[in-house]
Amino acid sequence: MDLITPDLGLLFWTGLVFIALLFILTKFAWKPILNMVNTREQKITEALELAEKTKAEMQLLAAQNEELVKEARRERDAMIKDAKATADKMVEDSKNKAKEEAEKVLESARVSINAEKAAAVAELKAQMAAFSIEIAEKVVRENLSSDEKQKALAEKLAGEINLN
């Protein structure tokens, strides 16, 4: 029965000590500890929020950067394309011009060649005619240089003439 009967003296001491303990701990331990823990938790929450915000900002910045890079790339591509077109056009132009020029030169060359050719042909003809006459003269002279020869020729010619 002793075991389950509260004891007045012990109850008195327990009450005294426990209430003192409650006040001392509340004032000097629990409140400072809880305050600090709360402060720290707030700090951590704030730090996490800041990190989250910074991350979002970084992402935004990265996106912007990417956009810029894209833009730059696009611009560069456009520039390259323009330059290429210009260059192509220039090459094309100069090619055409050169071709024209060449054709002109060719044409004039052809004309002059033709003229030269005609002149040469004419001269050749004239010379040939002269040579022919000379040769014919020489042949005739040779053939008529002696009597026998004159006779032989005459015979031959006469032989050829058929008296049909």
Add this chain to the structure above:
Amino acid sequence: MRLFNKFNTLVLTVFSVLSINALYAGHDEVDGYVENDFNIGEMIMHHIKDAHEIHLWGDAHNGTSIYLPIILVDGGLKTFSSSHLYHGELKTTLDHTTHEEIHYVAGVGPAEGYAIFHEKIYKLENGELQFENNHPHNAKPLDFSMTKNVIVLLLTSLIICLFAIGTARYYKKNGAVAPKGVAKFIEPLVVFVRDDVAKQNIGEHKYKKYVPYLLTIFFFILIGNLLGLLPLLGANLTGNITITCFLAACTLLATVLSGNKNYWHHIFATPGVPVPLLIIMIPIEVVGILTKPFALMIRLFANITAGHVIILAFIGIIFINKSAAWGALSVPMALFISILEILVAFLQAYLFAMLSALFIGAAVEEHHH
């Protein structure tokens, strides 16, 4: 670390041996006679009850004890050392009903006129104790002595103060930084009580006011439970009905004082109950207010006392059989229960705080229909 563990084991072993020694020797010191038979029931009861001395080791009269101050209110304040009661004049008397011889020790010196029997102090009548059915019939003075439990109570409070105020000082010195040292041990428990005990059971908006109380009660029970497991000291603070009764009364007071309109409305005019039924319901609800802390009181008392009884009973096997060989069986079993008791120490502290928070939470709950 390993060295530290070895040292720990050694200290524990030495303490265990000493406490077993004290256990065997101490069972009948009140009577002043060494009985031949080992009475395990008496030994266990002696160890789980309060005492006016801290018996360390040795036989009753040749043993080493710390004698605690006796403070009596009996027509004025009387204070003296309990050694005057324990080591007084040996007396023999006849029980009035059973007519058996009973031995007791009457106080001498400043303790003249008083006698201690089974740790209760009685006033002597005609220089004698009057026994009926093995119980003294004498008047008892008001006993405000610093008993073993009061010493352990102070020790518990001191340990909690050292830990908790040490933690607070750590934060004061270092600011709101990550915990180190003692703070590393205390802070998780504090945060656990705040979040999982107070906030969860009382509610987001009202829990703050009750956190210091719940923390105090949690650490008080935890450290009390753990000190009870220390050999040599032989304390049974939280297994004492007076202590658990006081703690439960505190929770009752906290519940009743913080009860809001909604709470009392539910008790005295339970919604949805016809008026004639209220005649039955009101007494049931009022009893319900009391049974909750009553269950708290019994739960803690029974759990801790039962743990001590089992450990003592296992160790007692050795002395019942009067053979150290039984130690091979009883020591591992007692060790197992001791380890289980460490778990129980935390569990009961948590349960007491959690249920207190739950009752307070029910008292401050807002109307939700």
